[in-house]
Amino acid sequence: GQQLNQSPQSMFIQEGEDVSMNCTSSSIFNTWLWYKQDPGEGPVLLIALYKAGELTSNGRLTAQFGITRKDSFLNISASIPSDVGIYFCAGNPYGGSQGNLIFGKGTKLSVKP
Amino acid sequence: EAGVAQSPRYKIIEKRQSVAFWCNPISGHATLYWYQQILGQGPKLLIQFQNNGVVDDSQLPKDRFSAERLKGVDSTLKIQPAKLEDSAVYLCASSLWVTEAFFGQGTRLTVV
Numbered sequence: 001g002q003q004l005n006q007s008p009q010s011m012f013i014q015e016g017e018d019v020s021m022n023c024t025s026s027s028i029f030n031t032w033l034w035y036k037q038d039p040g041e042g043p044v045l046l047i048a049l050y051k052a053g054e055l056t057s058n059g060r061l062t063a064q065f066g067i068t069r070k071d072s073f074l075n076i077s078a079s080i081p082s083d084v085g086i087y088f089c090a091g092n093p094y095g096g097s098q099g100n101l102i103f104g105k106g107t108k109l110s111v112k113p
Numbered sequence: 114e115a116g117v118a119q120s121p122r123y124k125i126i127e128k129r130q131s132v133a134f135w136c137n138p139i140s141g142h143a144t145l146y147w148y149q150q151i152l153g154q155g156p157k158l159l160i161q162f163q164n165n166g167v168v169d170d171s172q173l174p175k176d177r178f179s180a181e182r183l184k185g186v187d188s189t190l191k192i193q194p195a196k197l198e199d200s201a202v203y204l205c206a207s208s209l210w211v212t213e214a215f216f217g218q219g220t221r222l223t224v225v
Contacts, residue, residue, distance in 0.1 A: 004155075033213070042117070042204050042216030043156065088155050100169050101214060103155025 002027050002093050006104030013079055014112055021107040022073040023089030031092040032065050032072035033101065038085045046087075047074070069094070081111050115139065117217035119205050125223045131193035134220045138186070138207030144168075146214055147180055147190050148204040156204055156216075162188065195224045 006023045013019055023032070031050055035043035047058050049065035049072060056063055062075045072091070076083055086106040093102060118137040126132050138145050143164050148156035159178065161169040164185040173180070177196070182188040192199055202221050206214040 006155075035216075040218070042206070042219050045213060045215060048213050090155070100158055100161065101156075103157070105153070105155050 002102050004089055004091060004102055004104035006089050006107055008107060009105070010108040010110070012110045012112060015079060015081060017079055019076040019079050019083070019109065020073060021087060022071060023091070023104050024071040025091065025093075025102075026070065028069040028094040029091035029102075030069075030094050032063070033090045034061075034063050034072070034074045035088045035090060035103075036085045037088060037106070043088055076109075079109075079111050081113050084109055084111050117205055117207055117215055119203075119217035119220055121220055122218065123221050123223075125225060126195055128197055128224050129194040131191065132195055132222065133189050133191045134203050134205075134222075136188045136190070136205030136217060138188070138205070139209075139215060142207035142209050142215075143185070144208045144214075145182055145188050146206040146208075147188070148206065148216075150202040150204055150219070152201070159190070192222075195222075197224050200224045 004023050004025050033048050034046045037043040047056050047063040052069050053067045054065040060077045086108050088106045089104045090101040120135050145162045147159040150156040159173045160180045162182040165182045180190045200223050202219040204216050204219045206216045208214045
C-alpha cells in the first residue's frame, strides 16, 4: 500500500531554534496536511496544502507542497516549549477516494527549555 | 464551535468480548471517519461515511468490525469479538471539506 516516509523520527532542540521536518512518498498526492498530536489527545490540524508548490504559513509554522507532488516539509521557527508533541504529515493520494488520508509515522519533537 | 465528541475515553476488555465506541461529529459536517492508531504509528483509516452512506471501508476488518451512521449524524464503531491486536486508540474525525479532518480525543482500547 501507499506509505509516507516521515523524517526525522525524533528530534531534540534548544528553545528558540528553528525546526524542519519532511515527508516523502513514491507516489503522487493531491493534498498534504500537517497535524500535531499531544499525549492523550487527537491530532490537531495545523496546515493544509492543496496545490503543488504552495507555501502556507500559520504563525511560526510554514509548510510547502513539493512541486513533484511527492513530498512536503514543515518548518517551525523560534521553537518554544509548547511545540513539544508529535507532528504527523498526512496526504490524500492521487486516484484514491477523497478523504482517505494516509498518515506518516510522526516526528516526535522535544524542546529543552 | 463544539468539537468532535467521543465516548468512552478509555475501555479495557478481555479478548473475545465485544465493545462499542460512539462519536458525535461537528455540527454540519457531512463526512465522518473512524481511524485506528496503534502505539507509535500514525492513524489508519478504517471507514469513511458521507452522510449515512459508506464511501470507503476497504481497510475495515469486516469479520469483526462494524460501523454505522444512522441519520447521518452520530456514529458507532463495534468490535466483536476483540483480539489482543485491536488494542489501540480509536479516533473519530469529521470534515466539512473532504480532506480537512478534525479529530476527537479518541477512545483508548486495551484488550487483555
